[in-house]
Amino acid sequence: MPEISSQPFTSPRADLSASDAGAEKSISSSARxxxxxxxxxxxxxxxxxxxxxxxxGGGKLSAELIEQIFLPRxxxxxxxxxxxxxxxxxxxxxxxxxxxxxxxxxxxxxxGSIGDLAVNGTVNDLAASGAQPLYLTASFILEEGLPLDxxxxxxxxxxxxxxxxxxxxxxxxxxxxxxxxxxxxxxTTTGVGIVPDGCDxxxxxxxxxxxxxxxxxxxxxGMAVMSRREGLEFSGPLAxxxxxxxxxxxxxxxxxxxxxxxxxxxxxxxxxxxxxxxxAARCGIEIIQAAVPIxxxxxxxxxxxxxxxxxxxxxxxxVAVVPAATAEQALNALRRHxxxxxxxxxxQVIADPNHLVVAxxxxxxxxxxxxxxGEQLPxxx
Numbered sequence: 001m002p003e004i005s006s007q008p009f010t011s012p013r014a015d016l017s018a019s020d021a022g023a024e025k026s027i028s029s030s031a032r033x034x035x036x037x038x039x040x041x042x043x044x045x046x047x048x049x050x051x052x053x054x055x056x057g058g059g060k061l062s063a064e065l066i067e068q069i070f071l072p073r074x075x076x077x078x079x080x081x082x083x084x085x086x087x088x089x090x091x092x093x094x095x096x097x098x099x100x101x102x103x104x105x106x107x108x109x110x111x112g113s114i115g116d117l118a119v120n121g122t123v124n125d126l127a128a129s130g131a132q133p134l135y136l137t138a139s140f141i142l143e144e145g146l147p148l149d150x151x152x153x154x155x156x157x158x159x160x161x162x163x164x165x166x167x168x169x170x171x172x173x174x175x176x177x178x179x180x181x182x183x184x185x186x187x188t189t190t191g192v193g194i195v196p197d198g199c200d201x202x203x204x205x206x207x208x209x210x211x212x213x214x215x216x217x218x219x220x221x222g223m224a225v226m227s228r229r230e231g232l233e234f235s236g237p238l239a240x241x242x243x244x245x246x247x248x249x250x251x252x253x254x255x256x257x258x259x260x261x262x263x264x265x266x267x268x269x270x271x272x273x274x275x276x277x278x279x280a281a282r283c284g285i286e287i288i289q290a291a292v293p294i295x296x297x298x299x300x301x302x303x304x305x306x307x308x309x310x311x312x313x314x315x316x317x318x319v320a321v322v323p324a325a326t327a328e329q330a331l332n333a334l335r336r337h338x339x340x341x342x343x344x345x346x347x348q349v350i351a352d353p354n355h356l357v358v359a360x361x362x363x364x365x366x367x368x369x370x371x372x373x374g375e376q377l378p379x380x381x
Contacts, residue, residue: 048061048148049148049149050144050147050148051142051143051145051148052144053144053176054176055174055176056142056174056177062174065174066082069148069151069155070174073155073156073158073159074155074158074169074172075168075169086171088135088170090134090192093194093196093197094194095192096126096131096193096195097191097192098122098190098191099122099188099191100118100121100122100188100189101186101187101189102114102117102121102186102187102188102189102381103183103186103379104117104225104379104380104381105183105379106225106228107150107154107184107185108150108228109228109229109240110227110239110240111220111221111224111240111242112240112242113153114154114187115153115154115155116157116158116160117240117242117315117381118138118158118187118189119161119162119167119189119244120165120243120244120245120316121189121266121315121381122136122189122190123161123165123245123246124245124246124315124316124318125191126191126192126246127193127244127245127248127250127264127318128201128245128249128263129195129262130262131193131194131195132194132196132246132250133165133166133191133193134167134168134192134194135167135192136162136169136189136190136191136192137172138158138173138187138188139172139174139187139189140172140173140174140187141175141176141177141182141185141186141187141188142174142175142176142177143176143180143182143183144176144178144179144182145179146182146184146185150184154185161244164244165244166246167191198257199253199257202260202261202280203261203276203280204280204282205260205281205321206277206278206280206283206285206349207281207323208283208349208350208351210260210321210322210323210324210348211321211323211327211347211349212285212287212321212345212346212347212348213320213330213331213343213344213345213346214270214293214318214319214320214346215245215248215319215334215339215342215343216241216317216341216342216343217241217293217295217298217317217342218265218269218270218292218294218298218309218310219269219295219298219302219310219312219314220238220241220295220298220314220316221241221312221313221380221381222312222314222376222377223238223298223301223302223307224238224239225240225380226305226377227301234301235297235300236296238298238301240316241314241315241316241317243315243339245264245317247337247339248318248339248340249318251333251336251340252320252334254333255329255333256322258323258326259330260321260322261281261319261321262318262319262321263276263277263318263319264314264315264317264318264319265313265314265317265319266314266381267313267380267381268313268372269309269313269372270292270314270319271308271357271369271371271372272311272371274319274357275357275369276371277319277321278352278356278357279355281349282355283349283350283351283352284349284350284351284355284356285347285348285350285357285358286347286357286358286359287347287357287358287360287369288346288347288359288360289359290361291344291346291347292346293344308376310359310369311376312376312377313380316339320334324348327345331345357369
């Protein structure tokens with residue numbers, strides 16, 4: 001596609017003499033600028049089935065990308081034109097802010113995509129502080145060659161996830177990198193929510209005697225991504241658990257407002273989350289291994305690959321540490337919600353100067369559940 005030179009181009013004067021006209025013709029095209037007859041406007045978005053570098057150039061193609069793909073799905077404020085920032089109103093209360101980046105490979109996997117993952121992941125980080133999520137911003141790093149149909153699908157997944165979570169995507173940005181430098185699409189999201197008065201949820205609030213709850217089966221997301229990435233098939237379907245947990249958390253807080261700790265066990269899985277709580281609260285945690293809900297297909301897949309399901313990532317589960325006196329009510333509140341039907345009471349907080357997480361096995365022994373050194377499954381969120 002020709003680009004307009006930075007040098008201004010000129011037109012021959014009507015009163016040039018023949019000799020002048022000949023001299024004019026001898027001037028190189030580089031000095032005169034491009035021939036206007038050879039210039040053309042960028043082709044419209046419909047003519048590009050894939051992302052091209054021009055989509056990140058800030059010109060007509062960038063504008064069409066926003067106007068034809070993002071705005072129809074995310075919406076735009078109707079009371080003022082698009083600008084460099086969005087002005088919104090916030091209710092009274094403390095503000096919770098969270099930022100996360102998503103580089104999952106492949107972009108689409110059983111049960112979800114990088115699109116709904118980008119929304120749900122940030123919404124869940126806000127919900128884990130007890131906040132009611134309100135707004136999201138989204139930044140896209142797009143790779144040259146990404147099919148536009150894939151981008152449309154990602155954006156539609158994001159829009160649907162935002163509607164389900166009750167949040168608005170109010171600002172964003174796009175950049176394009178050269179082919180081979182971006183794995184199709186990376187997304188960074190920032191979320192803003194409001195924490196209600198009286199809500200005090202922190203990792204270091206876990207106390208000896210507290211009960212540990214999990215809202216459902218563990219390891220679903222990581223194994224779903226791995227199965228698609230490696231082309232593995234098991235005895236049944238594997239699907240990611242990616243979901244917004246805001247409604248589940250609000251249902252829990254309505255029954256048990258004095259929740260001490262909430263955490264979504266993403267990278268590093270349940271093992272990482274429990275170790276983070278133990279370290280922050282300077283206590284120990286003992287879980288009953290058989291009480292941790294694991295889908296049989298996930299269990300089989302983990303055994304086949306030599307993975308510990310306690311270390312595999314989740315994207316739609318919440319760990320709650322609650323006072324023992326309200327543990328039954330909290331468990332029932334989780335189970336009444338569609339996302340918490342397989343919630344379970346899996347352990348308790350204990351006194352331990354070493355701040356270890358241990359699991360009581362089916363044969364009565366106890367094993368240490370260590371904090372993972374790295375990721376068993378990279379690029380799963």
